Amino acid sequence: xxxxxxxxxxxxxxxxxxxxxxxxxxxxxxxxxxxxxxxxxxxxxxxxxxxxxxxxxxxxxxxxxxxxxxxxxxxxxxxxxxxxxxxxxxxxxxxxxxxxxxxxxxxxxxxxxxxxxxxxxxxxxxxxxxxxxxxxxxxxxxxxxxxxxxxxxxxxxxxxxxxxxxxxxxxxxxxxxxxxxxxxxxxxxxxxxxxxxxxxxxxxxxxxxxxxxxxxxxxxxxxxxxxx
Amino acid sequence: xxxxxxxxxxxxxxxxxxxxxxxxxxxxxxxxxxxxxxxxxxxxxxxxxxxxxxxxxxxxxxxxxxxxxxxxxxxxxxxxxxxxxxxxxxxxxxxxxxxxxxxxxxxxxxxxxxxxxxxxxxxxxxxxxxxxxxxxxxxxxxxxxxxxxxxxxxxxxxxxxxxx
Numbered sequence: 289x290x291x292x293x294x295x296x297x298x299x300x301x302x303x304x305x306x307x308x309x310x311x312x313x314x315x316x317x318x319x320x321x322x323x324x325x326x327x328x329x330x331x332x333x334x335x336x337x338x339x340x341x342x343x344x345x346x347x348x349x350x351x352x353x354x355x356x357x358x359x360x361x362x363x364x365x366x367x368x369x370x371x372x373x374x375x376x377x378x379x380x381x382x383x384x385x386x387x388x389x390x391x392x393x394x395x396x397x398x399x400x401x402x403x404x405x406x407x408x409x410x411x412x413x414x415x416x417x418x419x420x421x422x423x424x425x426x427x428x429x430x431x432x433x434x435x436x437x438x439x440x441x442x443x444x445x446x447x448x449x450x451x452x453x454x455x456x457x458x459x460x461x462x463x464x465x466x467x468x469x470x471x472x473x474x475x476x477x478x479x480x481x482x483x484x485x486x487x488x489x490x491x492x493x494x495x496x497x498x499x500x501x502x503x504x505x506x507x508x509x510x511x512x513x514x515x516x
Numbered sequence: 517x518x519x520x521x522x523x524x525x526x527x528x529x530x531x532x533x534x535x536x537x538x539x540x541x542x543x544x545x546x547x548x549x550x551x552x553x554x555x556x557x558x559x560x561x562x563x564x565x566x567x568x569x570x571x572x573x574x575x576x577x578x579x580x581x582x583x584x585x586x587x588x589x590x591x592x593x594x595x596x597x598x599x600x601x602x603x604x605x606x607x608x609x610x611x612x613x614x615x616x617x618x619x620x621x622x623x624x625x626x627x628x629x630x631x632x633x634x635x636x637x638x639x640x641x642x643x644x645x646x647x648x649x650x651x652x653x654x655x656x657x658x659x660x661x662x663x664x665x666x667x668x669x670x671x672x673x674x675x676x677x678x679x680x
Contacts, residue, residue: 348658348659348660348663348665349658349660453662454660454661454663455662455663456661457661459603459637459638459639459661460638460660460661462638463638463639463640463658463660464658464660466639466640466658467658470640470656
């Protein structure tokens with residue numbers, strides 16, 4: 289193997305290891321770069337609520353089918369570690385008592401797999417036939433039959449497909465779990481800014497209902513109003 | 517009786533030596549054959565410390581060739597590894613330059629112009645596209661069965677990367 293090939297291989301290996309170890313997204317330079325943000329006790333919180341279109345572009349998994357996705361960035365205070373936990377977040381419908389806690393990547397992946405497998409592929413195809421029949425004897429009655437043009441019409445109904453549905457196999461669930469986990473907000477102690485996606489199970493709501501992100505910070509509840 | 521050193525005796529002596537020489541030759545051939553073997557399937561090689569692909573996420577059979585000295589060869593995907601299968605997902609790759617080398621989880625997959633459509637088992641993969649004198653392109657790729665993922669890798673010498 290040439291030296292160049294070895295060099296490439298080593299770089300590929302290092303990058304693979306680095307990528308495998310990373311989690312979450314890259315936080316913006318400062319919390320001020322987030323439109324929705326707050327700063328309490330030196331701790332910055334920035335939020336971006338993703339639209340369905342953004343979710344479809346960001347994830348291979350169909351997360352938009354089950355969840356509201358928000359990108360959350362946390363900026364710890366200087367020289368102080370911040371304990372990041374998904375349990376500290378909640379998404380509330382404005383002016384109501386209805387709120388949801390974030391779901392884990394595993395739970396979301398299971399939900400998506402179930403949804404993908406629940407639908408049934410049913411194909412309905414109309415059929416129309418036109419033919420010509422020559423005169424002859426009916427093989428059953430023995431009588432003479434007259435020839436002429438024949439017409440037929442019908443409907444074919446097909447149920448199921450040839451292969452597994454997209455996202456319905458156990459391998460798919462595992463892949464979705466990896467994706468959601470790797471892109472999710474990393475939990476644990478953070479001394480540097482961290483960011484990642486948080487998945488809130490969808491709650492039926494009226495169109496135009498405002499959403500609020502709640503975050504428990506040092507025992508105090510911080511509320512961020514999200515765009516509708 | 518024939519005297520020592522006669523042609524007949526020399527003939528016998530030569531005949532006796534020949535098998536010895538043959539066995540030496542066979543031994544050498546046997547030595548050469550070790551390390552020149554060919555095997556397929558998930559195989560980490562006899563030394564077990566290859567720097568490539570330790571994650572066990574290989575989507576298909578790749579071939580290990582031990583022609584190379586030192587640590588042996590590097591893993592790569594056998595022809596047909598990316599063929600269509602109903603349980604797989606598609607990765608549609610476009611790269612500039614087209615002859616860029618493509619690595620999946622550190623294993624060589626081929627050149628980009630021959631990998632415009634790859635069908636992989638569902639899972640997460642590290643995709644790397646590299647070319648001489650160009651910045652390498654790296655992306656974590658998630659594949660789901662029945663889904664198609666389009667990736668455009670533009671390898672710029674100035675370090676620019678683009679993904680659509």
